[in-house]
Amino acid sequence: MKxxxxxxxxxxxxxxxxxxxxxxDFNADWxxxxxxxxxxxxxxxxxxxxxxxxxxxxxxxxxLAYDYDVSSIPCLVIFKDGKEAKRSVGLKxxxxxxxxx
Amino acid sequence: xxxxxxxxxxxxxxxxxxxxxxASKTVLVLEALSYGGQIINTPDIENYPAAMHISxxxxxxxxxxxxxxxxxxxxxxxxxxxxxxxDTKEVxxxxxxxxxxxxxxxxxxxxxxxxVENEDKLVGRGISYCATCDGAFYRGKKVxxxxxxxxxxxxxxxxxxxxxxxxxxxxxxxxxxxxxxxxALKERDNVKFIYNSNVTKLxxxxxxxxxxxxxxxxxxxxxxxxxxxxxxxxxxxxNQNFAQLIKLxxxxxxxxxxxxxxxxxxxxxxxxxxxxxxxxxxxxxADGAVAATEAVRFVQEH
Numbered sequence: 301m302k303x304x305x306x307x308x309x310x311x312x313x314x315x316x317x318x319x320x321x322x323x324x325d326f327n328a329d330w331x332x333x334x335x336x337x338x339x340x341x342x343x344x345x346x347x348x349x350x351x352x353x354x355x356x357x358x359x360x361x362x363x364l365a366y367d368y369d370v371s372s373i374p375c376l377v378i379f380k381d382g383k384e385a386k387r388s389v390g391l392k393x394x395x396x397x398x399x400x401x
Numbered sequence: 402x403x404x405x406x407x408x409x410x411x412x413x414x415x416x417x418x419x420x421x422x423x424a425s426k427t428v429l430v431l432e433a434l435s436y437g438g439q440i441i442n443t444p445d446i447e448n449y450p451a452a453m454h455i456s457x458x459x460x461x462x463x464x465x466x467x468x469x470x471x472x473x474x475x476x477x478x479x480x481x482x483x484x485x486x487x488d489t490k491e492v493x494x495x496x497x498x499x500x501x502x503x504x505x506x507x508x509x510x511x512x513x514x515x516x517v518e519n520e521d522k523l524v525g526r527g528i529s530y531c532a533t534c535d536g537a538f539y540r541g542k543k544v545x546x547x548x549x550x551x552x553x554x555x556x557x558x559x560x561x562x563x564x565x566x567x568x569x570x571x572x573x574x575x576x577x578x579x580x581x582x583x584x585a586l587k588e589r590d591n592v593k594f595i596y597n598s599n600v601t602k603l604x605x606x607x608x609x610x611x612x613x614x615x616x617x618x619x620x621x622x623x624x625x626x627x628x629x630x631x632x633x634x635x636x637x638x639x640n641q642n643f644a645q646l647i648k649l650x651x652x653x654x655x656x657x658x659x660x661x662x663x664x665x666x667x668x669x670x671x672x673x674x675x676x677x678x679x680x681x682x683x684x685x686x687a688d689g690a691v692a693a694t695e696a697v698r699f700v701q702e703h
Contacts, residue, residue: 331534332441332458369608371538371629372525389525391441393434393477 303345306354308361314354316382321401322352326368326375328359333391334374340394351401376400403429404700405693406492406501407473408480411438412682413672414507415464416689417696422471424697429499430468431492433479437461438509439673440682442531449682460682480508481642485665488703502703503696506643506655506663507671507689510636515547519603520632527609532556532631539564539629545612546570547600548633551578556633558582561589568625570595570614598623600630638674650676661692667699 306314306324315322325341327334345353358365358373368377368384378386378400386400404426407414414430421428440446443457452460469475478494483504490504512530514520520528529535532546536559545568546557554576557569569586574596576583586592595614601622602613611626638654640647648656648664654677655670657663663670671688673680 328537330444330456332437332443332456332461333534335458336435336437336441365538369526371527371608372529372531372535375525387525391434 301345301349301353303342304352304354306356306361308363311356311361311364314352315379318352318379320350320352321385322354322379323397323400324377324379325353325355326358326365326370326373326377327355328357328373330359331373336391337374340397344394344397348401402489403427403474403499403501405429405503405505405696406431406490406499407505407507408492409438409507409509409672409674410436410465410475411507411509411672411685412440412461412464413509413685413689413692414438414505415461415468416686417505417507417671417693418468418473418689419464419471420690420693421697422468422473424693426697426700428473429501430473430475431480431494431499432475432477435477436465436475442534444533446682483643483646483668485646485668488667490667502700503667503669505661505669505671505689505692505696506640506647506674507685507692508639509673510638512632513635513637515600515632515634517600517603519605523603523605523609526607527605527629528603529629529631530633532559532633535629535631536560536563541565542628543626544568544629544631545600545625545627546631546633548635549573549576549578550633550635551582552635553633554578554582554586556631557586557592558589560631561586561592564629565591566627567592568595568627569593570598570600572599572617573597595623603630636673640674659691661688661695667696667703669696 376388405421407430410432440457482493484491492499543566544564547570549571560567597617598614601615604611614623655675657670661669669692671692672685
C-alpha cells in the first residue's frame with residue numbers, strides 16, 4: 301500500500317472509522333527530520349498490510365495538529381478504533397517505529 | 402576488513418568519508434539513526450561558504466550522496482564499543498562487529514535535558530528542544546526558554562517574533578551568550594527575564610499548562626502559565642560508549658586537539674564530540690577532513 305495523504309475533511313473516514321489500526325505521520329515540508337523519516341514511513345506502508353499508514357501536513361491542516369495536541373514534528377500517532385493508542389515524537393529508527401504497532 | 406570505519410554520518414563523518422575515499426581507502430560509515438546529524442533541524446543555513454539559503458536537510462542529503470558516489474559504504478547500526486588490537490580495531494554495533502585499521506569517532510552530541518519530572522512524557526506536548534523546528538506551533542501563545550547560552554538567546558529572539566510572551570529563564574544573574582543578542586532581547590516588549598532561577602516543576606494535564614520556577618537565592622516559588630517550554634541548556638557529547646578506551650575531558654568530550662588525534666593510535670575524533678571552542682557546520686567539516694587525512698596516514702604506515 302501507499303501512504304495516503306489525509307486532510308481535515310478526510311480524517312474521520314480514513315483514520316477514526318478505519319477497521320485497521322492507523323499510523324498517522326504528522327509532518328511539514330520545512331521540517332528536515334520529517335523528510336528523513338519519509339522513506340521509512342513509505343517502506344512500512346509497502347511492507348505492512350495490517351496497518352493503514354497516512355500522512356497529515358500540519359501547515360495545511362493545523363486544526364488537526366491542534367485537536368491532537370501535536371506541537372513537535374515529526375510526530376507519529378497510532379489510532380486504534382478511533383482512539384489514540386500510542387505516540388512517538390522525533391526522528392526514530394524503523395526498529396522503534398515497529399514497536400508502536 | 403576496512404581501511405577506515407567512521408562512526409556517525411553527520412557533517413564531520415560524511416566529510417571524513419569523502420576525504421578517505423578520495424585517498425582510495427575503503428570506508429564504512431556506521432550511523433545509528435539517519436545521515437545528517439543535528440544539521441537536519443536547521444531550516445536555512447546561511448553561514449557555510451558558498452551554500453547560501455540551503456536547508457539543513459538538503460545540505461546533508463548532498464553530502465551523503467557525495468560520499469556514496471565516491472564509494473563509501475553505509476550501514477545503519479549503532480556503534481556500542483571499540484576494541485583496540487593495535488594495528489586493527491574492532492567496532493562493535495548492536496548487531497555486528499566490523500574491523501578496520503583506523504577509526505574516526507564522529508558521533509556528535511545530543512540535547513541535555515532539564516531533568517525535571519515528566520519531561521520525557523511532555524516532549525511534543527509542550528516541551529521542545531528546538532525553537533526553529535517547533536516555534537510555529539506557538540504563534541500568539543505564551544512560551545518560556547530555559548538556558549543562558551547563545552542557543553537559548555537565539556531561541557528566545559526567534560520566538561519573540563511568533564509568541565505573545567517569551568519568558569527567558571536563566572539560573573545565573575548574567576548570560577554567557579552574545580551581548581548583542583541580549584541587547585536585542587531587551588528591546589523586545591514581550592520578552593521577560595527571570596534570573597537566578599530554575600524550572601522545578603512541570604504542570605500538565607493532557608499537555609503542559611504551567612511551570613514552577615524557584616528562585617535560587619530566596620527559594621521563592623512562582624507559577625507561570627504557558628503553552629510551551631523550550632529547553633536550551635546545552636548538549637551532551639555522545640562518547641559514553643567509548644569512554645573506557647578513549648580519554649575524555651571533564652565534560653565528556655574527546656580530549657583531542659585540532660589534529661583530531663586521540664590517546665589511542667589509529668583512533669581519531671571529529672566534530673561536535675571533540676574538545677573545541679567553536680562547534681559549527683564548517684568546523685565539523687574541517688574536523689572530518691583533518692581526521693580522515695590523519696587516518697589515511699596511519700593506514701599507510703601500518
